[in-house]
Amino acid sequence: MPQQESPRDQRERGEGGGLHSRVLAELGPAIASGEHPPGTVLRIDDLESRYGVSRTVVREAVRVLEAMHLVESRRRVGVTVLRTEEWNVFDPAVIRWRLAGADRSRQLKSLTTLRTAVEPVAAGLAADAATPGQCRELTVLAAEMAAAGRAADLDAYLVHDIAFHRVVLEASGNEMFARLGDVVAEVLTGRTEHHVMFTAPDPEAVTLHVRVAEAVRARDAVAAESLMREICVGALRELDILAP
Template identity: 75%
Template sequence: MSTPGRGLHGRVLDTLGPAITAGEYPPGSVLRTDELAQEFEVSRSVMREAVRVLESMHLVESRRRVGVTVRPKAEWNVYDPQVIRWRLAGADRPHQLRSLTVLRSAVEPVAAGLAARHATAAQCAELTECALGMVANSRGHKLEEYLVHDIAFHRVVLTASGNEMFARLGDVVAEVLAGRTHHEVMFEDPDPAAVTLHVRVAEAVREGDAARAEELTRQITVGALRELDVLAP
C-alpha cells in the first residue's frame, strides 16, 4: 500500500516516523539532526528533508540552538494517512482503531444520506455490485474477497456523497476494515446481518431514500462499534 521508500529520506521516515508515533521518543525529547544523520548513515541534506516532513505533520518542531523536539501527541496531524498508518502499525493500535471507528460512526451515515441524493447511475451500479460481491463471499471463509468488496463499498459511498472531505476518508476506512480482518483475528464468516444491511443501503441509495440510507448505515457503524467493544473491552 502507498509508496514505501521513495528515496533515501523516505527510507529514513519509515523508521523514524513509526518510532516517534510509537512514543519511542517521548514528547519533549530532543533529537539532533547531525546525530540522526550519522545514526541512519545518510547525509545531513537527506535528514533535513525527513525532519521537514515530520515537521509538516506536526510530529516535531525544529528550533535553532535547541534541536528537533518531539511535540505532544495532542498536536499531531492525526488525519495524515501516513501518520495513521504508522500508528496503526504501532503499539496503540487498538486505541487508534477505536478512534477511527468512532469517526466512521459519525461520518459514514451522513455520507450515505448525501450519497442517496447525489450518487450517479454509475455509482449506484457500482454500489450494488459491491454489495453483491459481499453476499457472494460472505460464506466459506472467503474473507479476503469479502474484504475487497467491503472496502470498495464504503469507498463508493464516501465518494458518492459529493463531499471531498468525506471522500478522502476512504483510505482511512479501508485501513480500519483491513485491520479488523487481518489483525483482530477473524476466523468466522462476517455477520449475516451486516451483509444484509449493506445490500439494503445500496438499495436505499439507488432509490434516493436519504433518510433510510443514513439510518441503515448508522446500524452498520453501530455494529462495528459493538464488535470493537466485544474484542477490546
C-alpha cells in the same frame, strides 16, 4: 488493470524512491508509535549517523515530520517530539504509522467513532447525489460481499467492503468525505487483521450493506443514513467486545 501502483505509494511506505523516504519510513513510525515519547530531543547529527545518510536527507525528512506536527525543530535545541494533541492525526501516513504501532486498538476505536459520525451522513448525501453508475457499483459490491461471506473468504470480503465504503463516500459529492476513503480502508484492514480468529463475516452486516445499496438506488436518504449508522455502530460494538 491490476491496481497499478504509483511511485508515490511505494515511496510512502519507504520502499522505492529516495533516501529521505527511507529515513521517514523508519523515523515516522518510531515517533508515532511512542518509541520516542513527546519531549524527546533528537539531534540532526545523531540521525545523520544513525541512518547513514547526509544532513540534507535528514533535514528533508524532519521537514516532513514537522509539517505533520509530529516534531518541532528549533535552533540551538534540536528536533523535539511534540505532544500527541499536536499531531495531524488525519494525515493518512500518521494514521498508518499509529495503527502499525502499540495502541492499535485505541486507534481503531477513535477512528471507528469518526466513521460513526461521518459515514451515515455521507450515505444520506449519496442517496441524493450518486450517479447511476455508482448505484450499480454499490449493488454489485454488496452482492460480492454476500458471496464472499457465504464462501467465508475473508480477503475477498475485505476488498469489496473497502470498495463499497469508498464508493459511498465518493458518491456523497463532498471532497472531505471522499478523502476519508483511505482512512476507512486502513481501519477495515486493521480490523480484519485484528480478529483473524473469526472464520466468517457477520451475516447481519452483509444484509445491511445490501440494504444500503438498495436505499441509495431508491433515493431514500433517510433509510441510507440510518442503515449506514447501524453498520458503523455495529463495528464500534464489535470493537468494544474484542478490545475493551
